[in-house]
Amino acid sequence: MKKRGQIQCVVILLLLLGGGIVAQDQKSNYSLVEIPAPSLKDNLIGTKDVQKIGVYLPPSYLDSDQLFPVVYFLNGYTVEAGEYPKTEAFDSYMKNSKEHEFILIELNGHNLFEGSMYANSPVSGNWEDFIVRDVITYVDSHYKTLAKRESRGISGHSMGGGGTINISLRHPEVFSVAYAMSPAVLANDNLLNGMFKNDSTLVQVQNLSEKMVNVRDEDFSETLQQELKSYDRKITSIFGILAFGSAFSPDLSQPLKIAFPFTMNADGTFSKKEEVLEKWVAGFGNLEEKVKNYKNNLTQYKKIALSCGYQDETPGLLEGSVYFSTLLKEEKIPHSTCWYTGKHSDKVSEQLIGEVFPTMSAYLHGEK
Known part of the structure; x- marks a missing residue:
């Protein structure tokens, strides 16, 4: 959701967490990049087949020949790439993780209706294909990446969390780590x-x-x-x-x-x-059927994780997240959860720094 005024709050939060102000030579390099999106061509609502993605390069990227893991982050409903930058959170984490750096790609599913749900559709375009084909092909051909599933993670918040779950169900050949934050998953209607x-x-x-x-x-x-x-x-x-x-x-x-x-x-x-x-x-429900149908795919992940605030004000999201975890347990699919005191969007940066980024670093670098 649009939280322009939240950027200042994020900076204050990072100072309280001890992140301080990162020196210039320690900062990540963030840029908005236009890339071809052939998967969105011929949609019916006028979405362009050229899209912007946010690219966060870690501090040592420009001075190193090293290849890096990549985390693909799916923004929530109404949020466009570059509009809700996670630069402060990424910088704060990276300055203490020099041995565990990764590239972060910020994605949006924004369109005329302010959200695509990251789904393939003849109306709004094939957004799932855009991510697993167009974006990854572009990133692997333009940046110093470890171009293999073992070094790719997918994460997202809200609509992006729901997209993370749906896409990870179908694409274990592309990603090996999935972390859904306050995901749009439904245990009911x-x-x-x-x-x-x-x-x-x-x-x-x-x-x-x-x-x-x-x-x-x-x-x-x-x-x-x-x-x-x-x-x-x-x-x-x-x-x-x-x-x-x-x-x-x-x-x-x-x-x-x-x-x-x-x-x-x-x-x-x-x-x-x-x-x-x-x-x-x-779309974001039928969880029992999805878990059973895609059980083999889910067991191929090195790590699956879910988080959600107890006070999440979006109807059904906490219940849906807990229910999804219960179904994974019943099918003996390893995963972890983080239920915390907080609402839908007030702990995004804190969760990125304390949960998502450490998880991605550990598993994509093969430490776990």
Whole structure:
């Protein structure tokens, strides 16, 4: 989520933790880099097939011939690469970890709807493929990386945590360590109930859908972008609904190219469509089925870890994280958890410094 004002708080936090101000020659080198994104080509909502990624190079990178492990970090919903920089956290950790340096790649799943859920979709583009194909190919060909699964980790926060889990389930040939922070995983449909609890939001979706009924496919992207300009992103949840639906319930026969889990009745009330709701839940849910289906993949990881705050205010995330851990235990899949006192976003930097970065360093450098 957008936390521009949080950067100052992060700096203060690091000072309290003893991180101090890192000397110039100890700092990482951070830059935003535009890379080709062929996997996103031909999406229907106008996302460009050139994307920005944030590249953090460790302090010794420029003066060394060493090859480095790489951690791929997936940002949360609404967050673009470079908007919520983790430079202070990365610098603070790296200055005390000279023997365990790695490259950190910051990714975003940002689009017209402010989030892709990092899923493959004919509507919003193939974001999972973008990560495991486009980004990794680019990074391995442009930077001094250890280009093998044993030296790659994937992590993310919120939507990025959910993406971390879904992608790691299917790609043990690409990554060997996965750490999901406050992940969007669902033990039930609480999150979706929160999306659709307000009838006025459903009316907005219905009205927007009616406006798009006669729009030609070739005009879809431009027309939708124009229509969405009239909605205030700060006070309506319609963007989150469109993001979730386009990722997990695409239907090209519908006006918005999405099958929605509700229908409007003649009296203006709404009813659930259970068969469609199952598709929405499956996006970040259906955890039992996923763990069983991908058990062999999960056992190939050197490390799987989860963290979430006890006071996380996003409906269902703590419950979903605990439930996912329970399922992993039942299938005897090794993993670790970190449940801490905190909300959804107030401990991100602290968790990166104290949990995520040390885990990645230890396992990607082969110490564990």
